[in-house]
Structure formats: C-alpha cells, structure tokens
Amino acid sequence: MARTPIKMIACLAGLVTALALAGCGASAAQTNDAGTKLVGAGVTTIFHGAAFQNKTAHGVARTPTTALDICETVDRHRSARVDHRVDHRVLHRFAIRSDEGANSLRERLRAHAEDAEPILLSHEDHTPGQGQYANVAHFVDARVASGADRAEVTAQVARRMAEAHLTDHVRESNFTWIEGLVRAGRVRLLGHDPDSAEAVDALVERGGRVAEFPTTLEAARRAREVGLLIVAGAPNVLRGGSHSGNVAATELISHGLVDALASDYLPTGLLGSVAALVRRGLTSLPEAVGLVTAGPAAVAGLGDRGRIAPGLVADFALVDDRTSWPHVVTTLKARPLAVL
Secondary structure: OOOOOOOOEEEEEOEEEEEEOOOOOOOHHHHHHHHHHHHHOOEEEEEEEEEEOOEEEOOEEEOHHHHHHHHHHHHHHHHHOOOOOOEEEEEEEEEOOOHHHHHHHHHHHHOOOOOOOOEEEEEEOOOOOOHHHOOHHHHHHHHHHOOOOHHHHHHHHHHHHHHHHHHHHHHHHHHHHHHHHHHOOOEEEEEEOOOOHHHHHHHHHOOOOEEEOOOOHHHHHHHHHOOOEEEEEHHHHHHOOOOOOOOOHHHHHHOOOOOEEEOOOOOOHHHHHHHHHHHOOOOOHHHHHHOOOHHHHHHOOOOOOOOOOOOOOOOEEEEEOOOOOOEEEEEEOOOOHHHO
C-alpha cells in the first residue's frame, strides 16, 4: 500500500478509548487531572477501567472495593457535569474466577437502573497457560528479565496453574450468570484475550459482542467469521509486537482483523499508532483514524459518535502532524443541551 502523506493540521472526530485510572482509587481531583491528560491526547470519550478482582500489579492493588469506588467517582463526575471536555465512563473488568469480584459487580448492577443503557463488561482470566499467558515459557522469561529468580517464578506459575482448578466451578458459575445478564440487556460483553477459535465460539454463545485483544491469528480470524468486533492495543502497534509473545497487532491489521485500537494505559499512543500504521504502509490515513474513533465507539455500542456526520455528537480533535509525532492542538467537545 502506498504511503499516505499526513503532514497537515486535521480535524478528526474525538477519540474514544479505554484505560485505567492511575493509583489505587479515584478522586474527583484525579478524574479532573485525567481529563487534562486525555484532552492532550485528543480523547473526548474515555472508559476508565474498574477491576473487579483481587490483584496487585506494579505496586498497585486492584480490589473489588476499589472498583466500586472508581465507579462511584466516575458516576458522580458525570452527573455533576464538571468536565465538559471529556465524557467519562466505566469499563467493568471482571476476573471470572473471583467470587468477591462477582459480589461487588452485583452490588454495582443493583445501583445501575435496569432500564439504563447496558454497562460495558469485559471478562478476563489471567491464569498462566491460556489467554494472554498461553506461552508459559515466555511469561517466565519476561519475569526473569525484570529481575525475578527463575526458580521462584517457575514455582509460582506452577502453583497458580494448580490453584486455578480449585476455582473452575466459580468460573463456570460466573459465565452462566454473565450470559443471563447479556440476555436481559444489562451488559454489553467483551471477551478478554481469547486464544483460540473455541474460546471465541464460547464467547459468542454467552452473547459476547467483542473480542478484546485476541492473542492468536486463529482467534482473530474466528472472531471475524462470527461477526465480533476486534480490539487490539495501540502500544502493541508502537512496540511492533506483543510484550507477552502473542500475535502482533500489526499482523492482525495487515489481515484486516482489527476494528479498534485501545490506548491500553497509553492514551498518547493512539495518534502515534495512527501515524505509525500509515508510515509503514499498513493502512490508509482514514482507515487508521477510524481505528481510534469510529471503531472504539462501535465497540462500546455508542452509535452517536466516532464519526463526523450530521446528527452525531460534535466531538472533534484538532491535530497537527507536521512534526515527527502528532500533536493535539485542542479538542472541541459537544455540550449537553442543558448546559448551553
């Protein structure tokens, strides 16, 4: 594909993406600070990740209680309409083997009106040996490269894989419960890290609409065959491959197997990935822009944004790409009629 010139100042539809709030909780001040950073990345709609799980990663504790706190903060922020630059929403990240996570998610749903729009829910299982960490040897090598002792990591992985069997019944019970929520219209379901055609088929059976970060070409191809939307990570594009040893986002894009790019904790990577894709000749400029605008909006079920067209939300990002890295000049966010 011929390289598309992109040295210009362009007006794009506002970017739509998902990432986690920094830190262990979320305050109004943190949400405001996040809004400032997101505007600098051209983002006008953000889904903050609330992790319904018990896990500590990179020194940050993720607990169901913290997830509820994040949801409450974002809900309060939205209802107060204190930030007209960014539409703040929640991506509910549910560890499928967690009883405590399920209980807190039930509490969240009780506070969410049954006639409201479905919540965005992604179920995940980070047990080594499948999903993101299907390549156990790569997982161990990566931990060792970061300074861990190989024998200790190998023992920890073996223990986690053995202990996972003790929660198989929790996993199956939660899958059944989620399927009921989907059928009742309470949830728009994403499946995180599907690693095979069988995993994709199971996601479809429980009513899933989106394959989030498929880890193999096989899974992505099956997702396309059965009509699921497909999400990959912008950092994967910039890095040129997966840090977990899985299929590269650029390989999936070259096969036409990606509908949206997620910021995956790096909002500035969205426009950077657009530039990278075009400069590498993998997509045209309109196709690359669609991966961070219309595509993510479709993934979230938001048909009112992501494109510049009559009748849609008038969210825009003014982007200057005359330097080596796309620079957001400003964003223009449509205000609710009540505040005009």
